Amino acid sequence: MGLFPLxxxxxxxxxxxxxxxxxxxxxxxxxxxxAATASVLSMxxxxxxxxxxxYWAPISTVVIILSTINxxxxxxxxxxxxxxxxxxxxxxxxxxxxxxAPYLWIIYGLGIFVAGxxxxxxxxxxxxxxxxxxxxxxxxxxxxxxxxxxxxHRFIEVSLGIVVALIVAAFWRIPDATA
Numbered sequence: 238m239g240l241f242p243l244x245x246x247x248x249x250x251x252x253x254x255x256x257x258x259x260x261x262x263x264x265x266x267x268x269x270x271x272a273a274t275a276s277v278l279s280m281x282x283x284x285x286x287x288x289x290x291x292y293w294a295p296i297s298t299v300v301i302i303l304s305t306i307n308x309x310x311x312x313x314x315x316x317x318x319x320x321x322x323x324x325x326x327x328x329x330x331x332x333x334x335x336x337x338a339p340y341l342w343i344i345y346g347l348g349i350f351v352a353g354x355x356x357x358x359x360x361x362x363x364x365x366x367x368x369x370x371x372x373x374x375x376x377x378x379x380x381x382x383x384x385x386x387x388x389x390h391r392f393i394e395v396s397l398g399i400v401v402a403l404i405v406a407a408f409w410r411i412p413d414a415t416a
Contacts, residue, residue, distance in 0.1 A: 274405065288394050288397075297397070298399075301398070309403070318368040319396070321361070322374075325351060326348070352368040375387050
């Protein structure tokens, strides 16, 4: 059993503990409680820090803590990809002028392309999807703040969710889970 049992593993455990009834295993209850606790902690922390789009922290927490792959691997992919997408999104959005609006689809497509190229050059190809998601959010969603601030907030919100998920997963082990 690894340090972080995979969330999908609880479906492969022996027969459910009859104390919970309805065919729900003890492990299912533990996984659900851990995910709920981590998500709420992440949300409350992000709100306490007055992050404008605080919901990205618990979304990241859910993605990591309920992952079917090793949470450390996914956390690294999400962290690095978010950083790359935030930087590229801020740079591109900082240069886009209102009169270029009819061509935003070309600029956006080039941004996604460049994110893929950089992901390959930096040998972080698996993080490409997270870079593309973050670039999309920074570039295509209208925000009241400058692009560099939006990108920084996105990176902080996502990183916060990742850290909370890893801490909770490290200290709240799922009993009887198989690696």
